[in-house]
Amino acid sequence: MNPHLGENDLDKIVTAVMKISEYRAEPTPPNDGMLRDALAVLDVSETPRYSLARALLEGLPHFDPIGRHSEILYSSLLVSMVGTFESAVSEVALYCFTKHPSALNLEQRSFTWSEITQHASIEDFQRATAAKRIAEMQYGSIIDIFESLKRCFKIDVPSEYLGFDFQEVIQRRHLVVHNSSMVSALYRDRLRGMESLPKENEQLRIDSDYLLRAADLLSVVVFHLCWATASKMLSGKDMEKFENMAVNVPYQMLQAGRFDAAQRQTRVCEHSKTRAESARLVMQVNQWLAMKLDGRLSECRQEIADWDTGVLENRFKLARHALLGENSQALEYVRQMRRDEALSMNWWLTWPLLADVREYAMMQDDFVDLTLNSTDSTIGQSVVEVPE
Secondary structure (H helix, E strand, C coil), X not given: CCCCCCCCHHHHHHHHHHHHHHHHCCXXXXXXXXXXXXXXCCCHHHHHHHHHHHHHHHHHHXXXXXXXXXXXXXXHHHHHHHHHHHHHHHHHHHHHHHHCHHHHCCCCCCCCHHHHHCCCCHHHHHHHHHHHHHHHHHHHCHHHHHHXXXXXXXXXXXXXXXXXXXXXXXXXXXXXXXXXXXXXXHHHHHCCCXXXXXXXCCECCCCHHHHHHHHHHHHHHHHHHHHHHHHHHCCHHHHHHHHHHHCHHHHHHHHCCCHXXXXXXXXXXXXXXXXXXXXXXXHHHHHHHHHHHCCCHHHCHHHHHCCCCCCCCHHHHHHHHHHCCCHHHHHHHHHHHHHCCCCCXXXXXXXXXXXXXXXXXXXXXXXXXXXXXXXXXXXCCCCCCCCC
C-alpha cells in the first residue's frame, strides 16, 4: 500500500476509473462534465494526494486499451507463428541431413572421443551433429536453410514464395523481438530493393489483416517445402500415403475461407509430380474451387468445361458439375452417391464445393432425405470426413 494514500483512497481511485470506463462505453466520447463527475469521487480538497491519479484519469478517455492490447496480442502471435515455422523448416532439414549425413560435408572436421561417446549410438551422434549444423545455418538467415536443401538435395521451394513478402514477415518478427517493432538499419538492409521500404525508426503496426496474410504465406511455403521434400525422400506406397494425407491441407484452408492460400498450395502439382493420380485430381479440383470462391471462376471456367471426366469416379463428375454451377446434374450424382454410400453425411454437409448444391437441394425439398440417410454409417460421428 502506498504510504501517502489513506485507507479508503485506493477504493476511491478504482471507483473513479470504473466511472470513466462506463463513459468510454457510451457512443459519444467523454466530455468535461463526465470527467468532472468521475473525478468528483476524489476529494478535491485532497488534490496533492491524488495528483497522479487525476492525471491518469484525465488521460484515460483518450486511451484505447482494446487497440493497443490487440496489437500486443498480434505481435505475440506473429513471434510464435514465425518460431513455429522456423522449427518446422529445421525439422525438415534435420530429417534430410540425418537420412543422408554425407551431405553435411564433415570430412574435414575432426571430433574428440568424448564428443562421440556422449551419444548412445552413432545414429544419435549423426542426428546431434546435423542439428548443430542446422542451428548454425539459422544464425545467418532462414533462407540459408532453403539454399542448403536446394544445393544438397535439389529440394526447391518456388522462388515466388520466398520473395520480399516472405522475408519481410521474418524480419518483422525480429523487429518485434529485438527493436520494439521499430524499423532498424538491419531490417532495411535485409529488404533492400523492396518497394515502399519504411524509414528507419518508423514503428510498424501489426493488425489482424497483416497477421492473416503472414499466416497464409508461411503455410504456403512450408506446404511446398514438405511436398518437395517428400518427392525427393519418399517413394512408392510411402509417397502415395503422404500425398493422400497432404491433399487435405488445402481442403481445410477452403473450409476456413482462406481461398488464396488454398489456391497457392494446390499449385504444388505444377512444380512436383504426384505418384497417385487421384491426389493430382483432388488438388486440381480444389485449385479450381479456391479460384471460384475467390471470385476468379472466369479464369478457369473453360478449363473445367473441357475436363473429360468420362472414365473417372463419380466424385469427380460431381465436382465438375458443381464447379460449373450445374446444380441439377450435380444433385443427381449426390442422390446416387448417397444411395451407394460413396458420399458420407459429413462430406455432404461440409464440402465447400457442394454449398450451392445443398442450397438447391433445399429448394427441391431433397435436403433432409439426402442428409438423414438411414444407411449412412457416419451419422453421429463428430469427425469431418475429408475427400481424398
